Amino acid sequence: MPELPEVETIVRALSASLTGLTVSKVVVHRKDVIHGYPAPLSKFLPRQTISRIYRRAKRIVMVLDEPTELVIHLGMTGRLDVVSPKSVIEKHTHLRMAFVDYDCELRFRDPRRFGGVWLLPAVDKHLGPRLGKLGPEPLPLKPTDFFDLLQRNRQIKALLLDQSAIAGIGNIYCDEALHAAGIHPTIKSDSLDKKIAGQLLRHIKRILNKAIELRGSTLSDYRRPDGSSGGYQHQHKVYDREDRPCRNCGTMIERLQVAGRSSFVCPNCQNKSVPKV
Ligand SMILES: [Zn+2]
Known part of the structure; x- marks a missing residue:
């Protein structure tokens, strides 16, 4: 399971490539990995701009047009890949996201499906259905x-x-x-x-x-x-x-x-x- 250092690494890479991009299209291959509000994701996300990507615990948080956040939990086997839209869609790819004026797309793949994607009002502080309460971050802890x-x-x-x-x-x-x-x-x-x-x-x-x-x-x-x-x-x-x-x-x-x-x-x-x- 990806832990804090792995998720932080993913967040830094995604932040460098996706911050400021506007979503053009979303394809959901499996609806049961999508949670939260409002739905459906494929209608809500297009035209939303990613203003910031950060990590909270093992969660990846993409800040969309305020006050909404897309929270991704990788669970045991989840992966986020930034790849060419022409590359083969691997088995267990549940979500694909394309962006305006950007050659690559973001794909969420999770064979065991302990992870998921949550669209939440920012005020929810990353607490959606099946997302538990979080204690303090260890790095700044006194x-x-x-x-x-x-x-x-x-x-x-x-x-x-x-x-x-x-x-x-x-x-x-x-x-x-x-x-x-x-x-x-x-x-x-x-x-x-x-x-x-x-x-x-x-x-x-x-x-x-x-x-x-x-x-x-x-x-x-x-x-x-x-x-x-x-x-x-x-x-x-x-x-x-x-x-x-x-x-x-x-x-x-x-x-x-x-x-x-x-x-x-x-x-x-x-x-x-x-x-x-
Ligand atoms: Zn020893």
């Missing part, structure tokens, strides 16, 4: 606010993945940040003291920023809008590295189920007890 949101009796991994608690972190960057901080994913979030919580937040920010710089991690579906891959997958220290040596200590990485997700842990670096400094 250590005291992060410490406050940890004060719950929950496994740290489950809390970091909970988009309503903190928004944008998914399985990859959660596992990498917990490893960097020496924290086992099953420990309780409220057992971390202020100093360790501060270290964890610093690792989260450092890893997310580095992943943005390298344009995300491509493990399976994620691609940039021009079809190219990200580069952060080569930096992973634990994620997707079961039975391979930890890059810090050489101990074999283990795969566990935590919070219903595959979790990659170094049993040496990540002690179950609260790390001491």
Whole structure:
């Protein structure tokens, strides 16, 4: 699933190519991936101009003529491609958008259909049907606010993945940040003291920023809008590295189920007890 760095990479690419363009035509191939108001999309979008594209958590938000926003969630397997209108329409392409005086079109493709497209009044703050509430963004988060949101009796991994608690972190960057901080994913979030919580937040920010710089991690579906891959997958220290040596200590990485997700842990670096400094 694309996480914050992948979505940020997509937003930057789309922003560079689509900002200021006016929609000329929209073709919807599957109506059940379209949500929100007003409908139908193919009638509403033409003549709308994209004034800005930004990211909120893992959502891509295109600001149309005020006060309407087109929100795209990529779910597990969603992709946005900017391609020639003459290129072959791949299977599972659900939406195509063409623009005035622009040679390419935007295509939304999502084989597993956990993602979708929402047309919403801007005042809805990206909250449409099936779009859950969002917690704060991790990059601008202050250590005291992060410490406050940890004060719950929950496994740290489950809390970091909970988009309503903190928004944008998914399985990859959660596992990498917990490893960097020496924290086992099953420990309780409220057992971390202020100093360790501060270290964890610093690792989260450092890893997310580095992943943005390298344009995300491509493990399976994620691609940039021009079809190219990200580069952060080569930096992973634990994620997707079961039975391979930890890059810090050489101990074999283990795969566990935590919070219903595959979790990659170094049993040496990540002690179950609260790390001491
Ligand atoms: Zn290790």
